[in-house]
Amino acid sequence: MASTGEAASTRAGGLIAPVLAGFTALAIYLLQGFEAGLSRDPAVFLYGGEHAARGIPPYVAIFNSVGPLSDGVPAMIIWVGDRFGADPVLAVRISFAVISAACGALVFALARAALRSTAAGVVAFGVFLTFGTFTALATGGPREKTAMVAFLVAALLCVLGRRWWWAGCFTALTTLIWQPALAPAAVAAVVGILLTERARLRAAGRYLLGGLVPSAVVVAYFAAQGALAEAVSGFIVFNVRDAQQPSMFDDGSRIWQMMWRGYHASLIVALAGLLTLFVRGFLAARRRGSNLESPQATARRVGLVVCSAAGAGAVGWTVLVVNGAPDLFVVLPFAALGAAALVQVVTDRLSRRLRVIVSAVVCVAGIATGTAYSLGLHDHDLDHLDDQRVEVAALIGALPPGATVLSVNAPQVLVLSGRDNPTPYQIFSRSMHDHLDRTYPGGLAGYEHAVADLAPTAIAVGTQFDDAVVDELIHRDYVSVDVTPYWTWYVRRDVGEDALARIAEAVNPEN
Secondary structure: OOOHHHHHHHHHHOOHHHHHHHHHHHHHHHOOOOOEOOOHHHHHHHHHHHHHHOOOOOOOOOOOOOOOHHHHHHHHHHHHHHHOOOOHHHHHHHHHHHHHHHHHHHHHHHHHHHHOOHHHHHHHHHHHOOOHHHHHHHHHOOOHHHHHHHHHHHHHHHHHOOOHHHHHHHHHHHHOOOHHHHHHHHHHHHHHHHOOOOOHHHHHHHHHHHHHHHHHHHHHHHHHHOOHHHHHHHHHHHHHHHOOOOOOOOOHHHHHHHHHHHHOOHHHHHHHHHHHHHHHHHHHHHOOOOOOOOHHHHHHHHHHHHHHHHHHHHHHHHHHOOOOHHHHHHHHHHHHHHHHHHHHHHOOOOOHHHHHHHHHHHHHHHHHHHHHHHHHHHHOOOOEHHHHHHHHHHHHHHOOOOOOEEEEOOHHHHHHHOOOOOOOOOOOOHHHHHHHHHHOOOHHHHHHHHHHHHOOOEEEEEOOOOOOOOHHHHHHHEEEEEEOOOEEEEEEHHHOHHHHHHHHHHHOOOO
16 A cells, blocks of 8 residues: 555654644634633533532532543643633633644544554544534533543554553543543454464553553542542443433434534545445455565554454444534544545555645645634634623622522533532433432432522523423522523522512613
């Protein structure tokens, strides 16, 4: 496939090419700015991160069902930023833009290592820039799956480089952010170890040891904090026993439409890339190495087999469980790698110069697409973060002294106001209802009675997520005072007509 000249350029590229790719991605992501409105899921990780930075463990301040590092990564950023007086939302968003750019650099390195071609890395990087939802969340998050992608691709690179301890370490880290990432990372390691000609047991031992170290540190942390039961409940028990999640088999048409809105035409590119990766991986697996096979060809064959198997693990999980466009993040590196593999096949019989030109054209097209998307997001008439800050500050400021606030699918208001929720439960769904029925004293009804006893002054209910929890209480004791694209505010009727009028005027001064 690739010539000796391309192999030489791969070695010469070293770190310079992926670093350049990373800076290019960062420049593109920064075009959209950091002013996007804060939506529910990113606010979950900001709220959890803010509290973890203050010493409250993940799952305790806000119950969640993903890995503890989904709060832990923002927590570390917030803790450092606080030493410099940085706004936590802005600090985390800037840091996640850098992490997103690092993902682009890592995808470049992965394609170059798996396909033994710098040109392949260039193509994969360009394709990766076209994935719209990833671009939008680069500065409009944070989303835990962004960091998951970085650790996952790092694990794959370590498998291809036979750095087994580090492969295990990155596998644990990506799993501690988002549990399903274990599937592609572990599959890659198993296949990589099986393809190792000697010392397989030693490789497996080093891989397991590498995974054990960060896992043991996390377990020890929760045990020391007295929060191990909460961590096990959120990380494992909820997902095994209570989680009810849609799959592509349930409503394929709706999910396809959701994915199309998130990725548009790049979804077709991703599917073509995945298909190519699986076909080439299958064909490479059928070929047996021989003494006549060059080291370059052997490395490419192993890279294709390992990455196609890992990609199959990622796709398998995504087909079975998919909640939204960000759930596709786990397959995006494999889609970009597959697209590079497709271009490599198509240009196989061309001269090296023409292969380089085609690869450059594809990359430039990807850069142009990513740039246009980022500029479009920046210019789009969306609710901005500053508008949300002003609205939340106005309402909170108009509440009576000593007022309390409850979030129901609206953690944004707590993040922006610096308030604490009176309960660890903010994100509600049918799965959470089942969980509360099983674990809360008195079940879901017991939780609703507990909220009634707390009698929060104001309740913010997320408008994008229809849920009936405490609905009866709201209709009986509260009145709506403001509706935004993200949440609806309800205030207790018994605060008095004068207070309600003052609150309504504060959030709607033009009226």
